[in-house]
Amino acid sequence: MGNGRYGERVNQVCKYIEDNLDSELTLEEISEKAFYSKYHFLRLFSAHMGVSLYQFIQQARLKRAAYQLAFHPDLSITEIAYQAKFEHSESFSRTFKKRFQMSPSQFRKSPDWLLWHRYYHRIESRLELHVNVDIKDIADMPIAVVEHHGSPQKVMESVAKMIGWRKSTGLSPVTESKSFGIVFHDPKSVPEEAFRFDIAAEVKEPIPPNEFGLVNKTLTGGRYAVARHLGSHDQISDTVYAMYRQWLPESGEELRDAPMFFEYINRFPDVNEHELITDVYLPIQS
Numbered sequence: 095m096g097n098g099r100y101g102e103r104v105n106q107v108c109k110y111i112e113d114n115l116d117s118e119l120t121l122e123e124i125s126e127k128a129f130y131s132k133y134h135f136l137r138l139f140s141a142h143m144g145v146s147l148y149q150f151i152q153q154a155r156l157k158r159a160a161y162q163l164a165f166h167p168d169l170s171i172t173e174i175a176y177q178a179k180f181e182h183s184e185s186f187s188r189t190f191k192k193r194f195q196m197s198p199s200q201f202r203k204s205p206d207w208l209l210w211h212r213y214y215h216r217i218e219s220r221l222e223l224h225v226n227v228d229i230k231d232i233a234d235m236p237i238a239v240v241e242h243h244g245s246p247q248k249v250m251e252s253v254a255k256m257i258g259w260r261k262s263t264g265l266s267p268v269t270e271s272k273s274f275g276i277v278f279h280d281p282k283s284v285p286e287e288a289f290r291f292d293i294a295a296e297v298k299e300p301i302p303p304n305e306f307g308l309v310n311k312t313l314t315g316g317r318y319a320v321a322r323h324l325g326s327h328d329q330i331s332d333t334v335y336a337m338y339r340q341w342l343p344e345s346g347e348e349l350r351d352a353p354m355f356f357e358y359i360n361r362f363p364d365v366n367e368h369e370l371i372t373d374v375y376l377p378i379q380s
Contacts, residue, residue, distance in 0.1 A: 100343045103128045104142040112154050116177065119151055131351040134338075136283035138349075141338035146283040155179060156193060159186075163202040171198045225321040225336045227345070229378075234315040237274065237294040238266060238301045238308045246281040246289050256293045259306040266295040268361070274313065275356040280331075294355075314352045318375040319345070323356075326367045330356065330374070337376050350377040 107128045111119060124147065125135040139147050155178040162174045169177075175186030175198075191197050194209055238259070242252035260266050276292035292311070300310045319341070323333040334354070342349070359371035 100138065100338075101142060103130070104139055107139065108143070108150070111151055115151075115155050115158055118179075121147070130349065133278065133351065133353050134349050136280045137334060137354075138338050138342075140280060140283060141335040146280070148283060152189075153193075156190060159190065159198070160194070160201065160205070163198055164205045167202070171202075174198070225333055225341055227337065227341050228320045230318050230320050230375075232315045232318060232375075235272075235313040236297050236300065237311050237313045238297045239276075239295075239311045240293040240306070240308055242289075242291045242293060243287075244289060245286040246291070247286075249291060249293075252291075252293050255306045256295060256308070259304060259308050260295060262306075263301075263304070265301055266297050272296040273358040273361070275358065276313070277354045277356065282331075313355065314377070316350065316352070317378050317380045319347065319378050320376075321374045323372045323374055324368075325370055327362075327370065327372065330372060333374055337374065342376075348379045350379045352377040 107124055110127050111124070117123075121132055121136070125132050128135055128138075130138060136147055139150070143150055145153070159174050159178045162169050162177070163171070166174075171187070172183045175183040178186060180186035180189070187198055190201070194201060194206070196206060196209070240252045240255045240259075242249055260268060272295070274292075274294040274296075276294055278290040278292070279288065281289055294311070294313065297310075301308060319337065321333055321337050321341070323330050354377065355375050357373040357375065359373060360369070362370055
């Protein structure tokens with residue numbers, strides 16, 4: 095766990111979760127406890143804990159369920175499943191067996207605590223990635239946007255709309271205009287249907303209605319911490335987590351309530367994947 099106030103806040107959230115397993119534990123409720131916006135909290139939590147917020151809540155409930163199975167024979171498996179927030183005992187049994195390689199009834203008869211401890215953890219070890227961070231102030235920028243909603247696996251379908259619009263209109267030529275990805279959710283921390291990511295291009299003036307579904311927006315200016323990611327976009331989360339986990343606690347900076355974004359300096363397949371350059375912008379307070 096990282097040091098400083100960020101680690102302390104995440105620890106407080108973990109304690110709150112473990113003390114309130116019977117409540118719904120919504121993202122809004124938990125992010126308020128951490129005094130962070132939803133934009134940043136999920137990534138900050140994952141960076142510190144090594145698991146997503148959803149995974150942590152589920153494993154905390156499964157931990158309690160395991161103890162209930164072993165030490166509360168008066169509770170039925172159906173009651174335990176309900177307390178763990180599963181709608182059906184069948185889905186609880188499947189999840190429990192997937193995690194512990196034992197069904198709830200088998201665990202109740204002969205608990206395997208060694209196997210249980212291998213699963214339940216507070217922190218996953220991570221390779222530490224060093225990042226160099228610059229502080230930049232940028233102005234608001236008009237952008238044309240494809241709003242992607244849904245599976246992260248289908249982002250390239252939305253990217254294709256952006257490419258098609260750029261080629262057919264010439265309003266934002268790739269060689270002269272900046273390209274961005276605006277990050278609203280960590281794909282590991284939200285259901286597929288809730289994932290949102292904007293594909294954006296710099297424009298000089300508002301764009302007209304178009305068949306590709308692009309809309310006008312503004313890229314929020316202000317003060318940003320900027321780190322350069324080199325290589326595949328598939329590993330960009332390593333740079334993001336390093337900024338949240340290492341740089342931020344040591345910097346003395348505070349996050350600002352705005353989404354982070356990526357600026358794509360070059361593009362695949364124009365260059366080889368290992369030659370890709372992407373700048374990661376993390377909004378911080380002035």
